[in-house]
Amino acid sequence: MAQRQFQIVRCHASGVQAVVADTRHTFARHTHDQFGIGVIVRGAQKSASGRGMVEAGPGHTITVNPGEVHDGTPIGDAGRAWRMLYFDPHVVADAMFDVSEGRTRSYEFTRPVMHQPALAQRFLALYAAMTAAEAGYAGTLREELLLTLLARAVDGSASVEARAPVPAGIANARNRIDDDPAAPVSLSELAQTCGLSRFQLIRAFSRATGLTPHAYLIQRRILAARRLIAQGMPLAHAAAASGFADQSHMTRLFVRTYGISPSVYASACTA
Known part of the structure; x- marks a missing residue:
């Protein structure tokens, strides 16, 4: 291989x-x-x-x-x-x-x-x-x-302890992104959702999820694009529907994340 x-x-x-x-x-x-x-x-x-x-x-x-x-x-x-x-x-x-x-x-x-x-x-x-x-x-x-x-x-x-639950405010910010990853959202809007300053949000969000708010948003968009591609949506349409600036932007992040291009993934899903 x-x-x-x-x-x-x-x-x-x-x-x-x-x-x-x-x-x-x-x-x-x-x-x-x-x-x-x-x-x-x-x-x-x-x-x-x-x-x-x-x-x-x-x-x-x-x-x-x-x-x-x-x-x-x-x-x-x-x-x-x-x-x-x-x-x-x-x-x-x-x-x-x-x-x-x-x-x-x-x-x-x-x-x-x-x-x-x-x-x-x-x-x-x-x-x-x-x-x-x-x-x-x-x-x-x-x-x-x-x-x-x-x-x-x-x-x-069984012997490993469960992870700590995500704080309610951070969960609200995460849900705001999850509900519509393609929608634009500012750090200020997310911070207001949590009742935190922007810097407090970054620190708390990173501790709870392992990603900054921006990185989390990008991951949700990549996952959305992947689902749409698997369903047969054309790549350019999948990029736009997932909130990416264009197809090339989606492709760069897709390859970095999964190691294959969206076109290769699309071909594999229809094989």
């Missing part, structure tokens, strides 16, 4: 995206709207996460939660390769309802890296089932593997 190459693999389950990658790319700090779980199959990387800086190598399981700020830098010159599954939140919520025997739909990966061979093998089995040619038993197998994978990941993460 060539350097900086990503492939979105056809997945036989709704609300799930499968990715295979082999790259030297250094990813900027960014977020996803989905839960992600995968396994490093070659090489190693270090990355920021919601739990601090972590390192992952061959056989390590890696995870990310929706909205969790993370990045990724290869360790060494050869890059690294991984398999990853991204789940829409409702898929994980429905699975967790079963795993918890109806007690909750809430779920969070609390370990960004886990060195548990059995967990990695279970993930690779799920990845194979999600991307294999459709078969009569495949749907049942996928459901079984997903439920047991999430249950095992919960067990492996």
Whole structure:
């Protein structure tokens, strides 16, 4: 596989995206709207996460939660390769309802890296089932593997403390951005929403979310563009609808964040 190459693999389950990658790319700090779980199959990387800086190598399981700020830098010159599954939140919520025997739909990966061979093998089995040619038993197998994978990941993460909740004022500012990322908004407007000065907002927002208000706004626009592109919207229209000045602006940030161009991503989504 060539350097900086990503492939979105056809997945036989709704609300799930499968990715295979082999790259030297250094990813900027960014977020996803989905839960992600995968396994490093070659090489190693270090990355920021919601739990601090972590390192992952061959056989390590890696995870990310929706909205969790993370990045990724290869360790060494050869890059690294991984398999990853991204789940829409409702898929994980429905699975967790079963795993918890109806007690909750809430779920969070609390370990960004886990060195548990059995967990990695279970993930690779799920990845194979999600991307294999459709078969009569495949749907049942996928459901079984997903439920047991999430249950095992919960067990492996149980000893880690939950993150502190986002303060109400900061949550209001974040919601203001989330409601319409394409809309222009000033730092003063967000600060008034929180009852803080602009500088206080920057510090508090960064502590709570891992990003400054501007960086968070850009991430929400990139995520919006990604969804629109996946739905088949032309790139120029997706850029405008997501609040970018033009297509080239969207493209620069998209490549920096995901390591591939919007046009490559669009082609992968329709393959």
